[in-house]
Amino acid sequence: MNLAAESPSSSCSSGSTDDFAAFLENEIEAQIEEEEIEEEHIEEEDDDEIEIEIAEHSNKRRKVMDDESTDEESPLNTVDLANGQISNGGNVVCAHPIIIRNLCSHCGEFVEEAGSSVAFNYIHKDLRLGASEIEKLRKEDLKHLLKDKKLILVLDLDHTLINSSRMIDIIPDEQYLIKQVEEGKETDDPNQTLFQLGRYHMLTKLRPFVRTFLKEAKNMFEMYIYTMGERAYAMEIAKLLDPGDVYFSSKVICQSDCTTRNQKGLDVVLGADNLVIILDDTEHVWHKHKENLILMERYHYFASSVRQFSSGIKSLSEMKKDERESDGILATILSVLKRAHEMFFDPKIGIDLSSRDVRQILKLIRQDILEGCNIVFSRVFPSDVQANEQPIWKLAEQLGATCLGDVDDSVTHVVAVVPNTQKAEWARDNNKFLVTPRWIEAANYLWQRQKEEDFAVPKKVDK
């Protein structure tokens, strides 16, 4: 609506205000009809013919007015706002880079849901970004991060940084925790780790060392939370972990932001893939980004949490103890992250910063762990399957070990489950290490070669 073009005399005589008012009436009518028609189109009513007539009518009106005013409009307005098409002058059709509440922020036009845009509801409700805009933002982000010497860290919540349990799942042995939480509410301990999420009747326990972890990680990483929980739950936990809103402001991604069901993806993270390290306890949700993932050992504080994964083991709360702060999982992972960060920003490496890849660095660090170990597997998997496709084989190779099919002099470790197999006896005879598969898994979780004695295969007790 170009008032300046349409009614040049609107500022002066009173005779023209009637026309102005009438014009305004028409304008409002046309606009309402157009908006109503758009709404009706979405609702898919049956009165198509009548609608088309009305649409043509208002389009005709609009076209007449636009023809009058195109010459005087500025370059920005040559996009025909009503029809979203090219006007004369051959300007490009708007690519709708940023769409908020179904309105393109560039041309002001109503945009339907489909298209190449991705929803970013965690930044702002009803925000969608077009593919080209996402690329542009990613590149800008890359520049800023490399300038500040930061990488990107994507953190999972449940079983990685915290452990939650519903109140109704608390077993009798854990009742003392409820008392603890009540007392905690009275005092105001800054180091409190057990919280009650009032709205959800849940108890949440922060993993030991998490606060220090976040504080130190902040210097090296820009951090995101990515959880399969609901937004409200995620925001509550973010408030507990980040009371000052320093680490995660508008960077909390939850289940509803995932573009693929049951899969987490880096497409909703506005950062370049080669800078991202992911900390998560579940591997299968990161199908597309396995190389960025650091698998964490699960944090089972509550009994209900342990039961979900396996029975028989007691949870930390039942045993009335907790992971040690000084050498717990988070502390170990923090040192791995520090090392990766150091290696990435090492000025001595020749390659240009923007073409470095943190995935390569993780691979290199991993391959150091079991460097020099030659491993043979015994009855760990059935002999009729493809041995080098087995997950434990691949894991060992990722960690830098060489896996062999049969025993020979170069073998250093035999991995077995029971002590009386041929290969196990060979190991004992030749003074080689005989360990359980847990030894390899522990090396994966703790990023360090573990003492073989701690994982020795137990000798079967004779009858």
Next chain:
Amino acid sequence: MFFHIVLERKIQLHPRYFGPHLRDKLVAKLMKEVEGTCSGRHGFVVAITGVEDIGKGLIREGTGFVTFPVKYQCVVFRPFKGEILEAVVTMVNKMGFFAEAGPVQIFVSNHLIPDDMEYQAGDMPNYTTSDGSVKIQKDCEVRLKIMGTRVDATEIFCIGTIKDDFLGVISDPSAAS
């Protein structure tokens, strides 16, 4: 833009209010129900200026409530495409900034911010010109032009631009004055 128009609404009244102050109770209920709401057609009702006419009440079957058709004058606010407004910046992020002009929220994307203004992240994220002379941050006043509107049930949302002549920052909260 503001308009002063006459609207009509049917107000339901509980029999407990029937008495000498029926009209006052009716007007009070009207104000409570209507002021601050938004309709797609008219925009936000800012204030009721007067009651023109109250029709005959009709008793509803079954409930005993009485429905009065009330004609009232009110000031409404409705933003239009192409309109120029002053607004106060409420949030700045790398996509652009949000501003509020009364009850209506306007988003100005970074594409429609002049090219010489760059986004600066930090404690108080802002858009600044290369020489630092003009800064857009929270609580700043800006003059912007509406590019498009979207009318929901309860609110109106707009897209704006400051890329044209005479648009942009009017006053800075940090400027001493």
